[in-house]
Amino acid sequence: MIRQGLTFVITAYRSLLIHKLRSLLSVLGIVCGVMAVMVMISTGEGAKEEVLSRIERLGLKNIYVSAKFLSQEQQKQVQRKKSYGLSLFDVDYLASLSPMITQVGAVQKVALTPVGTGIDITPNILKCTPNYSELLGLPLRSGRFITVRDSLEKRQVCVIGAVLSGRLGREGRVGGLIRIDDLLYTIVGVLKKDSREPAKSAKVTNQNFNDTIFLPLNIPHNLTKFGSSIAQYSELSSIVLEVDGREHVESAARLIHRAMEYNHQGVLDYDVIVPLELLDQALAAQKTFNLVLSVIAAVSLLVGGIGIMNIMLATVTERRREIGIRRAVGATRRDIAYQFLAESFLLTMCGGILGVASGFASVFVIETLAGWPIEITVLSMTVPFVLACVTGVFFGYYPAVQAAKMDPIKALRTV
C-alpha cells in the first residue's frame, strides 16, 4: 500500500517534470491564493499582537481623557463658552463621579529640556500624579516613584527612564541631579527598562518611558478652596481613570463622556480613549481587510482549482493509451483514480510550497514598505498550504473519476 502510494507519487512527479512550464502555469492561481491566505493570517496575527501589547500598555481597565488641539474657529467658541482644556477641575469632578472609578491620575507634558547633560537625546518631561506608575504599571529598577508628599511639599525630585539613566552615566543614578530650566531636581527613582518596541502605527500614546523624566504634578490641597484661577489654567495633557473591573469600562466611559460634555459645555477639546474600544476598532478594521483578502484568496483558489482541473483533464486525454495499458496489467478503476488524484495533489502541493515561499516574500515587502506589523506563525504557513492541497484533491477529483471511468478498450484503441 505504501509502496503503491509512493510509486503513484513518483509517477506523478515524473509526469509533471515532462511538462514543467505547463505545470508551473497551471499552478499559478493556487500560488496566488496561498499567498493571499498567508498574508491575511500573518497581518492578522501581527495586528492582534500589536493591539494586544498596546492595550496591555494602556491598561485594559483604564480610560483616558486626553487634551485635543483646537482649530482657531473652535478656539473662539471655547472662549465664548469658557472651557479651558483639561484641568484639575476635571480630575476632581471625574474622581467623584462614580464608585466604579477607583483611581484618577493626571499627567502634564512640559516643554522644557534638561540643561548641561551633554547627551544627544531630548527626554520627554512629564509632570504626573503619584499614582501614575501604578495606573500604567511602570516597574521601578531602583529608588521610589513620586509620592503624594513630593507633590504637596513641592519637592524638586524626579524619576527617570532606564535608557536616559544609562545615558547620563554616574549622574543618572538615584541621588544624581538633573537641571531643568532654572531648577535642580534630585533623582529619586529609576524605572525598569521597557523592552517593548513603540508600536509602529500608533493611534494612541503608546510611547515607552525609557527616556522620560517624571516630575511631581503640583496638586493644591483642596481644589475648590484653591480658587478657580490656578486650577483652570493648569492645563493637563491627559487624565487616566481606572475602573474597578473590565465589565464596567463601557458604562464608565459613557458616564465620563457625559460628564466631560457637561463640564466643557459641549466643547470637544478632549478625547475619551477606551483601550477596550480600540481593541474592537482594530479588530473591526482587520475584519474588513480580512474579508477583502478572503475574497481574493477564494477567487484565486477557485480559478487556480479550475486551472488544475483543466490541466488534469488534458492530461487524462493525453494519457488514454497509458490508462489502457495500466488497466491491461491489472489496475482497477480505483488505482487509476488514485494515480491522477496523486498527480493533482502533488501539483497543488508544489503550488502550496511556492505560495508559502512567495507569501514570505510579500509579507516581508508589506512589513518594510507599509510598516504593518507582521507575525509569521506556524498557523499562517500551514493553513494556506493545507488549503492548497485540499483544492488539489477537490478539483482533481473529477478528472480522476473521468480517467477511472474510461473504457479500457477505447483507451487501448487510441494511438
Add this chain to the structure above:
Amino acid sequence: MLLEVEKVYKSYQLGRNTIPVLQGVDLVVKKGEFVSIMGTSGSGKSTLLHILGGLDTPDRGSYRLNKKDMLSLSDDERSWIRGHWLGFVFQTFDLLPEFDLVENVSLPFLYNSSDPETMRKQVENAIERVGLAHRRRHRPFELSGGEMQRVAIARALAVNPKLILADEPTGNLDSRSSRHILELFQELHRSGTAIILVSHDEKVAAVSERTLHMIDGYLQ
C-alpha cells in the same frame, strides 16, 4: 482446460448501424498451448483478444478461464485476473516513456500484492529471459523497436502468467526483429506458458502449434 469460449457474440454500434463482429465464436485452449489466430484487419480478432483478457465483455455466450466464469466477475475481479494470470503484449509496445526498463517491467506489481522480494526476483528473471539484463536502466527511447517489444514481453512475463495474449506483436518490427520475437514466444511456450497470438501475417502463424482463422466473425 485453460480456457473455454462458447458461442460468443459481440457487435458494435456505429451511429445507427449495428456492426456484428463476433458471431458465435467457440474456442478451447489447453494449458501451455500456443495458438495463433489469423485474420484480416477488422475481422474481430482483436475484439476476441480483448474479451479473452477480460477488458471487454461479449453480448452473449460464455467464457471460462481456469474454471472461473469470467463474465460473472466484477470489474475489480477481472482486474485482479489480468494482474495475476494474464500478460498482454501489444503491437505498439506501449512502454511508459518516463520509466526505465526495470520500472516498466515492474508495472504489473504496482497493482499486485506480491512482496518486494518476490517482485524483484520475478522482474530480474523476466528481464533475463528476454535477454536485456545489460540494458536494465535504459529508458524506452534508448532502445530499438525489437528491444522495446522484448521489454513489453518481459512485462507480461513478470507475474508468471498462465496465458500471454499478444496482439500483432511483430506488426511494427522489421523481419529480423520479428524473427527474434517469435523465437522468444516459442521459447516461452516450451517453458510451459500458454500463448494466444493474433496476427494477419502467415509467417507469424507458422511458429504456433495450432492456427485458427477468423473470417467474418467466425473462428475456423
